[in-house]
Amino acid sequence: MSTSVSSSAQIRRSRTLDKLITAEDLAPGGHFIDGAFRAGNSGAVTDVVDPCNGEPITSVADGTVEEVDAGVAAAVAAKRQWGSLVPKERSEILHRIADRLSEHSELLARIESANTGKPFMVSEDDVAGTIDTFRFMAGALRATTSLAAGTYAAEHLSLILREPLGVVGVVTPWNYPLLMGAWKIAPILAAGNTLVLKPSEQTPLTTLKFAELVADILPPGVFNVVTGRGSIVGARLSDHPDVDMIALTGSVNSGRAVARGAAESLKRVHLELGGKAPVVIFPDADLAAAAKSLRAAGYWNSGQECGAACRVLVHNSVADRFTELLVREVNTLKVGEPGAGPEIEIGPLTSKGHFDRVVGYLERARRDGIRAAAGGAALEGPGYFVAPTVLVSVPDGAECSREEIFGPVITIETFETEEEAIARANDVPFGLAASVWTEDARRSHDVASRIDAGTVWVNSHLVLANEVPWGGFKGSGYGRDLSIYALDDYSRTKHVMHNRGR
Structure with a gap:
């Protein structure tokens, strides 16, 4: 039994009739695959709870392995076309996403506060940070740098190419559902990849709303969401042979599980884990x-x-x-x-x-x-x-x-x-x-x-x-969010050498 205190920290409550959101504000509770929402196959759902009172807000589908496979298949089908867009084209799409989010910033903040209990000053900051993340990546993807082309071996011209990885599996946490989603989604898309994202089953509502808001901006299959539990959805993303990288923000134990699942296929792993600053x-x-x-x-x-x-x-x-x-x-x-x-x-x-x-x-x-x-x-x-x-x-x-x-x-x-x-x-x-x-x-x-x-x-x-990177050492994981270093993480470099001897 926990002990409660009555101190200088008194809880300010909403008036009973005040509602942050209505059912009409929410996106459908199913998965977002290949550009459209679909109901869960299993019929099983998880309640999404208001932490201010412990009462259910809505429910979302518990994803299955088959639904993860469908999301990955859609991402695989879309990756060549998306990855072949020139930087200017992807940049313009990311700017359109930022514009759309800005148009709905107040709604997104209300949904985030209702789902997580965040004060408005926090949820509004999250939404503003999300918008700026897309705007930054929209610019950064047009200004990537690498070693200059040159003759580094006699009579051979070397070119360094920056290529997308392909399909990235993403697992996001419950504490910053929208913002940590953006920290992954924006650079992954900017680098020319497609993705399948699993939000926390506790706080999926802004991620699903994001999918609904950008459904007409991103080509089908480029961005997919499968809701559900880490033991099923996250595990399948980790070991799926067609997923080229798994990126997670979460606990140390979740990071260990993802890294183990990724080991068999030797896919890249990006982990932003805990801290004790x-x-x-x-x-x-x-x-x-x-x-x-x-x-x-x-x-x-x-x-x-x-x-x-x-x-x-x-x-x-x-x-x-x-x-x-x-x-x-x-x-x-x-x-x-x-x-x-x-x-x-x-x-x-x-x-x-x-x-x-x-x-x-x-x-x-x-x-x-x-x-x-x-x-x-x-x-x-x-x-x-x-x-x-x-x-x-x-x-x-x-x-x-x-x-x-x-x-x-x-x-x-x-x-x-x-x-x-x-x-x-x-x-x-x-x-x-x-x-x-x-x-x-x-x-x-x-x-x-x-x-x-x-x-x-x-x-x-x-x-x-x-503009500056975020990520840790030791048990806090590896890989970097934000900045051009995130674009590096979600790209691969290829060396092409031409013999120009005559």
Whole structure:
């Protein structure tokens, strides 16, 4: 039994009659294959639940192996024509997609908030990021670069070609259904590939709406969606012999399963997995700025964010002052249902299973003597709400500071020396993101270079841009989202050498 708290974090509820979406707002609940929706063959469905109250919104089809095969067959049939388009033609289509999404941005944000519980400020940011992802890739695909053609062996001219891979299988997560979908869809299409996408069975609604909105823009078979469970749909995409690459954003366990499934056919694998981002705060840091930044970076999307600023390592000489500042910031966060108003900053966790998991971490931390300076438990009432939490007196090696809680929880540890801080920052299985807080420019360069993470911010955290890559090391996976590096991931290079001797 979880313990609930009534604290400064009170839940703001929508008025009973307020509805974020209606049935008419939603796309059909079947699969999107070869340019059209079709009902599931098995008749089995999964309920999609509103995390604010635990009540069903709608249901979607549980996909079968045969339906994955149909989606892959459609993608295979479409890949030659799509891949043969010149960059200008694919670019114009991606711009049309961005335009269409922009026309329906308010609707997409409402669907995302209804399905995930995201506050509007989060879902609106997701939609804006989705649109910008397509616009960036529409431009980037027209400006790819590689080694210049030249004579690198006597009397032989070398040309480097960039080619599509073919068909890409995609598995997207429940925490950012639309945005993480776009991070995959846009570069995959830009590089000339076709794809079959499996959204999370918990949060598929914006992905299906996306398919409906772009159905008249993309040729049939270029983009396909098969809903259902990872153990069936994801597994079949991983081991399908006609899928050339599998790309997943998700948990470490999901990444392992996908990589194992891909091994037999030796297809490429792209994995963006979990994180446990250390935030290293030195004595000379601007503590107020750090606390204000972590108010957002630690709790954005209710902490369901793989790059969240969730693990603070602060020098012991300033730890008390920083903790006081952070707790003060956290206690001002506004918790509630998205329909309660635009000022809501923290929504519920996305599912009952994940809610139970996060509460379990908090209960075990309390039993281990770790104190909650803010929050620390579930909030009273229906829905999957957890109070924004700051855990203090966290010893080195504690479960809550090493494992990815993936909720609105920041842990605070202290350190004595720079070497200790770097060693402990790296002493987790993950390597996705980190931040360093100091006014010493030389220290910031040196420490950032020694932290084993794919992104290291200096005096900020969780600032993203489409022009720069996102991805991790170690247990956080491999491959890069965003930027021209994503286009590289979804392309293959071919060397053609001509003997021009006479």
